Amino acid sequence: xxxxxxxxxxxxxxxxxxxxxxxxxxxxxxxxxxxxxxxxxxxxxxxxxxxxxxxxxxxxxxxxxxxxxxxxxxxxxxxxxxxxxxxxxxxxxxxxxxxxxxxxxxxxxxxxxxxxxxxxxxxxxxxxxxxxxxxxxxxxxxxxxxxxxxxxxxxxxxxxxxxxxxxxxxxxxxxxxxxxxxxxxxxxxxxxxxxxxxxxxxxxxxxxxxxxxxxxxxxxxxxxxxxxxxxxxxxxxxxxxxxxxxxxxxxxxxxxxxxxx
Amino acid sequence: xxxxxxxxxxxxxxxxxxxxxxxxxxxxxxxxxxxxxxxxxxxxxxxxxxxxxxxxxxxxxxxxxxxxxxxxxxxxxxxxxxxxxxxxxxxxxxxxxxxxxxxxxxxxxxxxxxxxxxxxxxxxxxxxxxxxxxxxxxxxxxxxxxxxxxxxxxxxxxxxxxxxxxxxxxxxxxxxxxxxxxxxxxxxxxxxxxxxxxxxxxxxxxxxxxxxxxxxxxxxxxxxxxxxxxxxxxxxxxxxxxxxxxxxxxxxxxxxxxxxxxxxxxxxxxxxxxxxxxxxxxxxxxxxxxxx
Numbered sequence: 001x002x003x004x005x006x007x008x009x010x011x012x013x014x015x016x017x018x019x020x021x022x023x024x025x026x027x028x029x030x031x032x033x034x035x036x037x038x039x040x041x042x043x044x045x046x047x048x049x050x051x052x053x054x055x056x057x058x059x060x061x062x063x064x065x066x067x068x069x070x071x072x073x074x075x076x077x078x079x080x081x082x083x084x085x086x087x088x089x090x091x092x093x094x095x096x097x098x099x100x101x102x103x104x105x106x107x108x109x110x111x112x113x114x115x116x117x118x119x120x121x122x123x124x125x126x127x128x129x130x131x132x133x134x135x136x137x138x139x140x141x142x143x144x145x146x147x148x149x150x151x152x153x154x155x156x157x158x159x160x161x162x163x164x165x166x167x168x169x170x171x172x173x174x175x176x177x178x179x180x181x182x183x184x185x186x187x188x189x190x191x192x193x194x195x196x197x198x199x200x201x202x203x204x205x206x207x208x209x210x211x212x213x214x215x216x217x218x219x220x221x222x223x224x225x226x227x228x229x230x231x232x233x234x235x236x237x238x239x240x241x242x243x244x245x246x247x248x249x250x251x252x253x254x255x256x257x258x259x260x261x
Numbered sequence: 262x263x264x265x266x267x268x269x270x271x272x273x274x275x276x277x278x279x280x281x282x283x284x285x286x287x288x289x290x291x292x293x294x295x296x297x298x299x300x301x302x303x304x305x306x307x308x309x310x311x312x313x314x315x316x317x318x319x320x321x322x323x324x325x326x327x328x329x330x331x332x333x334x335x336x337x338x339x340x341x342x343x344x345x346x347x348x349x350x351x352x353x354x355x356x357x358x359x360x361x362x363x364x365x366x367x368x369x370x371x372x373x374x375x376x377x378x379x380x381x382x383x384x385x386x387x388x389x390x391x392x393x394x395x396x397x398x399x400x401x402x403x404x405x406x407x408x409x410x411x412x413x414x415x416x417x418x419x420x421x422x423x424x425x426x427x428x429x430x431x432x433x434x435x436x437x438x439x440x441x442x443x444x445x446x447x448x449x450x451x452x453x454x455x456x457x458x459x460x461x462x463x464x465x466x467x468x469x470x471x472x473x474x475x476x477x478x479x480x481x482x483x484x485x486x487x488x489x490x491x492x493x494x495x496x497x498x499x500x501x502x503x504x505x506x507x508x509x510x511x512x513x514x515x516x517x518x519x520x521x522x523x524x525x526x527x528x529x530x531x532x533x534x535x536x537x538x539x540x541x542x543x544x545x546x547x548x549x550x551x552x553x
Contacts, residue, residue, distance in 0.1 A: 075442045088430050088433045099426050
């Protein structure tokens, strides 16, 4: 479904990703993990066309997407959330989700006169649809609150709901559980599974190992911009390179502590 | 007492025009972060196009509609030919582009319509009405009605339609909007077209009172811009309040102090308000974020 092929991204002299390749198959939940600065978010930004890679190709269902502007990638069926939340703050919860449905409502500039006449019916339909998305994510009770007044956990759910409302084929979740407590994280895992069951393929960047190990079908591990392993959670847990680079950080713990002092 | 009422009525009338012009500024600014200094030119084009149409014998109402359409198309062309080509330029460069456009439009207008003030017939029979020692012309009432109508229609468009939601979204968070599949080009195009239509409406409403000429856009543009700043750039309700306030300051200043000093009085007051509230009456603290 998604092929990432020898992607390199440089920011000036810094190489954020170097020759990274992996694939995501339809219906999977794939996790992209690695220590801080491994280049996970950079990879995410390229897949969602926030910026283009320096070299390499990204193919989504047969279409090359690495050079398309973001607003053209979204209609192909890729949607995402952000680690540092990008909700529409002065809009209400339901309005945020309705913006997500923007693509399903085709209107052009010149059809605006007719649109003004048909507002109520059309808006009603979108509104009802948005409400059902909110119910799916358990946000129906706060639909008319301003997004700026929500707690972090609710904001993460809202971003998730908004991304889901674009009816994507591939959903990119950027540290969706960051800052959530244990219970919220578990609920999030259940939600991700529930979303996958509706037929959406999910790619997650995540620090929370419990979450990743429990829900992912496949993991891709990055370290300092390079892919060091790929496989099932079980394979990854036993992978030597991964253990030394990342999970096995406790081997170097004494050194780290000494340095810290 | 009669004086006060008279000055207030005059102030509200001219203030309504400033409010519509200011809404034009806000519409473009909120989505593109460009301050379109050719906004006053749209107003001038509205008035003068109407003059040509009515002199050519086009029925009033039809002329009204055609004027709005023509000026909207010009706004669309301006965005398409200039702003879009300069994509990636920072807002300051784009603002300079709009100044150039304004001078260009003014130049063409002086050739087409000459340099004299022209007379456009009022919407309806224009016998002044007396209200408690003050007189008001029906056209002045029309101006206020049009302003209220504009505010109402903008509210419906922005708040009640999907296009409006997309519009708000791109203004609040351009990045997230793009990722929702909202084309920034379409939104930029829409903002200029809409803004030109607003300018045309202001021009149509004010033409019978002000006698339009090729250079009327400059002063209206500056006053409208001041109104937008005063209200808090980017805030639509602020633009309306700012416009009305400037109109009132101007007419009260002219009436009670000196008509020659009216602009000095108005702008001193604006300066004073901005010294106290630098982000405008309804402005948010952080402006200048986002953009195309």
